[in-house]
Structure formats: structure tokens, C-alpha cells
Amino acid sequence: MDTILQFKNLYYYYQTNNKKSTLLENVNFTFETGCFYSILGPSGSGKTTALSLASGLDNPKEGHVLYKGKDIRKIGLDKYRNKYVSIIFQSYNLITYMTALQNVVTAMEITGVNIKDKKRRALELLEMVGLSEIEAKRKVLQLSGGQQQRVAIARALSCDVDLLIADEPTGNLDEKTSDEIIKLFKELAHKENKCIIVVTHSQEVAKQSDKVVYLEQRNLVCKNL
Numbered sequence: 464m465d466t467i468l469q470f471k472n473l474y475y476y477y478q479t480n481n482k483k484s485t486l487l488e489n490v491n492f493t494f495e496t497g498c499f500y501s502i503l504g505p506s507g508s509g510k511t512t513a514l515s516l517a518s519g520l521d522n523p524k525e526g527h528v529l530y531k532g533k534d535i536r537k538i539g540l541d542k543y544r545n546k547y548v549s550i551i552f553q554s555y556n557l558i559t560y561m562t563a564l565q566n567v568v569t570a571m572e573i574t575g576v577n578i579k580d581k582k583r584r585a586l587e588l589l590e591m592v593g594l595s596e597i598e599a600k601r602k603v604l605q606l607s608g609g610q611q612q613r614v615a616i617a618r619a620l621s622c623d624v625d626l627l628i629a630d631e632p633t634g635n636l637d638e639k640t641s642d643e644i645i646k647l648f649k650e651l652a653h654k655e656n657k658c659i660i661v662v663t664h665s666q667e668v669a670k671q672s673d674k675v676v677y678l679e680q681r682n683l684v685c686k687n688l
């Protein structure tokens with residue numbers, strides 16, 4: 464296992480009506496490849512905020528986020544998001560008037576993936592997450608919630624990055640579909656050596672992960688369930 468992402472002396476706070484609220488306080492945490500992490504913690508404790516910092520969507524107030532030892536601000540947040548990290552949102556953020564296939568191909572075009580036959584690769588990825596070619600050619604809105612989440616995962620994988628970050632990826636899914644998605648995350652970590660970081664409220668998801676991380680007292684702490 465190699466270190467892929469590090470939080471170094473990380474602080475995040477915000478100010479409302481002259482009152483300072485601190486969500487993350489001097490957090491030091493290392494994420495490794497080949498490992499599937501779940502992050503748990505009370506509502507409002509700052510889990511999504513921590514993911515936003517890890518994925519370069521926001522900046523820490525103090526401290527650093529390092530990707531393979533390099534501060535992501537030095538890499539450039541746009542470049543980091545484009546080339547090194549994939550984010551899966553609970554609300555999928557798919558382009559609904561396009562087919563599943565078009566969504567994945569479009570993502571590959573935007574991120575400049577160096578593959579000639581993008582359509583073929585997209586179909587392979589969609590098949591890998593359990594969508595047939597017929598389903599892949601359906602408009603996103605004609606797919607179920609679970610199928611849309613699979614499209615979002617295939618799209619995240621199409622960029623072929625080592626770091627996958629997901630915010631409540633199974634929040635809208637039934638138990639069976641959720642299990643299948645989690646199984647897929649485990650395979651990606653263990654067989655393809657990716658680092659998967661998932662924020663969840665689900666104990667079931669946490670049980671399946673390699674490392675359970677709690678956000679408590681403004682810090683990240685590894686714990687057994």
C-alpha cells in the first residue's frame with residue numbers, strides 16, 4: 464500500500480454573525496491505495512466538508528492536502544480534480560437528457576482521457592458496473608436510482624484515477640443495490656489498487672470497508688466498529 468492522500472495540520476472553520484465554528488482542527492490523516500475507507504460521524508460534524516477538501520472543491524483554512532506528497536494547491540485545484548480524483552455525489556449529477564453511454568463518453572472527453580475508442584471503453588465500464596448495452600443506451604431519466612448511481616460510478620472510473628471519493632453513494636439505494644455497489648468499491652480497492660473514500664451513515668457500508676474512520680471532536684480517528 465502506498466500513501467496517496469494526506470491531511471496535514473488541517474483546519475477548517477467558518478464564521479457566521481461573528482461566531483467562529485470549527486469543523487476540523489489540526490487533522491493529520493493518511494489514506495493509502497488498495498484500501499476502502501468509510502467515514503462516519505454525526506450529522507453536521509463536517510464529513511462532507513472533509514471530502515470537499517480532499518477532492519479540491521474547497522481550500523482548508525490552514526494546513527495542507529497532499530496528493531502523493533504534493534500540495535494539491537501546487538498541482539492546481541482544477542488540474543487535480545480533472546486528472547487525479549473522481550468524485551461521486553449522492554445526487555449523481557448526471558446529464559439527464561443524455562444516455563448513460565453519452566454521460567460517460569462526455570466525461571472522458573472533458574477530462575481528456577487518452578483512449579481512442581472512448582465509446583467502447585465506456586460500454587466496458589458500464590458493463591463492469593452491471594449495466595447492459597441496452598441500458599447503457601437509455602436516457603438517464605429512464606434508469607432507476609440504482610442504475611443511475613452505477614452510471615455515476617462508471618463515469619468516475621472512466622477517468623482512470625487512483626482516488627475515488629463518494630458522498631453517501633448508497634443513500635438513495637435499496638439494500639441489495641447498495642450491497643452490489645459496495646462490493647464493487649471493494650473490488651476496485653483490492654483488485655485495482657484504488658483508494659476509495661466513502662462518507663456514509665450506514666453501519667452496513669462501514670462494516671464492509673477496510674478502515675472505519677470517525678469524525679469526532681473535529682478530528683479523524685480510525686476505529687473498529
Ligand SMILES: Nc1ncnc2c1ncn2[C@@H]1O[C@H](COP(=O)(O)OP(=O)(O)OP(=O)(O)O)[C@@H](O)[C@H]1O
Binds near residue numbers: 477478504505512
Ligand atoms: N463555509 C461555510 N459557511 C457556513 N456554514 C458552513 C460552511 N461550511 C460548512 N458549514 C456548515 O457546517 C456544518 C457541517 O457540514 P457538513 O455538510 O460538512 O457536515 P456532515 O457531517 O457532512 O453532515 P451530514 O451528515 O448531515 O451530511 C453544516 O451545518 C454546514 O452548513
